Amino acid sequence: MKTTRLAWVLVPLLFFAPPAGAHFQVETPPKHEDRLIRFPDVAGYQTLVVDLHTHSVFSDGHVWPSIRVDEALRDGLDAMAVTEHLEWQPHRADLPHPDRNRAYQRTQEALPKGSELILIPGSEITRQAPADHMNAIFITDANALLQAAPNPPKIEASTPEERTLLESLPEQLQQDGVIDYFMAANQWPAEEAVRAANRQGAFVFWNHPFFSRAAPDAMARMTDFHRALIEAGQLHGIEIANGAYYSEEAHALALQHGLTMLGVSDVHDLIDWDYPPRFGAHRPVTLAFAKERSADGIREALFAGRTVVWFKNLLIGQEAELKPLLQAALGMEDTAYRDDLDVLDLTITNDSDADIQLRNRSPYTFMQEGDDLTVPRHGKLKLSVRTVQRLPQVELEFEVSNALVAPKQRLRLSHRLKVGE
Ligand SMILES: [Zn+2]
Ligand SMILES: [Zn+2]
Structure with missing residues (x-):
């Protein structure tokens, strides 16, 4: 047998x-x-x-x-x-x-x-x-x-x-x-x-x-x-x-x-x-x-x-899908310079179930945070950006720590802000 x-x-x-x-x-x-x-x-x-x-x-x-x-x-x-x-x-x-x-x-x-x-x-x-x-x-x-x-x-x-x-x-x-x-x-x-x-x-x-x-x-x-x-x-x-x-x-x-x-x-x-x-x-x-x-x-x-x-809390996909998803999830609002400081205030919004983790890749620094930010799920994060001088538009660049386009390779996102919009 x-x-x-x-x-x-x-x-x-x-x-x-x-x-x-x-x-x-x-x-x-x-x-x-x-x-x-x-x-x-x-x-x-x-x-x-x-x-x-x-x-x-x-x-x-x-x-x-x-x-x-x-x-x-x-x-x-x-x-x-x-x-x-x-x-x-x-x-x-x-x-x-x-x-x-x-x-x-x-x-x-x-x-x-x-x-x-x-x-x-x-x-x-x-x-x-x-x-x-x-x-x-x-x-x-x-x-x-x-x-x-x-x-x-x-x-x-x-x-x-x-x-x-x-x-x-x-x-x-x-x-x-x-x-x-x-x-x-x-x-x-x-x-x-x-x-x-x-x-x-x-x-x-x-x-x-x-x-x-x-x-x-x-x-x-x-x-x-x-x-x-x-x-x-x-x-x-x-x-x-x-x-x-x-x-x-x-x-x-x-x-x-x-x-x-x-x-x-x-x-x-x-x-x-x-x-x-x-x-x-x-x-x-x-x-x-x-x-x-x-x-x-x-x-x-x-x-x-x-x-x-x-x-x-990981989002994993190809850039062609992941980037539009993160762009749809994240928003920027209330961007304005303060009256008394050359500091740009803004609010990042997150319309998704993931806590989105961002790492700063632009030359600017933030007043309330280091380079690592978390925008909570279906929530907001207020940020004050030191742009040194008042700029009509600001390019913010982030790596999304919890969005993988390949093993160990994180999604990059940039967002051009027109101040006052
Ligand atoms: Zn099974
Ligand atoms: Zn099985």
């Missing part, structure tokens, strides 16, 4: 287990409007807030899809995809759902009447290295992305470490045949599943490339498998932020290979546990710059690569 080394099966699974969620006692429920994720539209596009990687009990998540809908509404998302693992089905004894479109249907049913939340059908193709995990979204039939061979190889431990690993697994997974099923589904080549998704017009992206058995150092690296898919036009995006993690290496791969950059929650538990709004936390999201507020609009924006990732 064909055997498979245990570690090849288990290590990826254990790697992807969500970290034990910290439970936060919330004394008073937060007002929903406090946690709405809001960024301004930019010239010609609507800025849509999307989370394209989430889970429910239909794979290894711990909630019914209706909870995902409720969380998305609380966060003010424009769109969400529930993307269940097709092959990894730990609840299969209780929720066999041979029709893999059920998770999407149940999510749709949970949508309140009149809700404008856009639901995007998707699945997570879940394989062993080198393919690892990929999400296919805008699919029309999840079942076509899955084939389980009738006689999967049996897993056997070949070292004491592997035996310990096997014994550490919940008994239930063995009894319910979860691992056998995963092995059976892995027999069908992963590229076939990706091809099937592409035949449905899917947008396919590489999930958490920094969590792989092929990368025990958590460094994302291009593989021959993914390179071939990219060259065939079948892999279109990459997660550079997933849950609590950002990867500079994945960010570099996105730029190098022209992959659309994505930030996702990959939530399995509750958004409120993983990103407690009480502490001002938010899930990682992708901002898609769409010509219209619709699933088609988001799909077009993703294929065109018009995204910015918002992860913790």
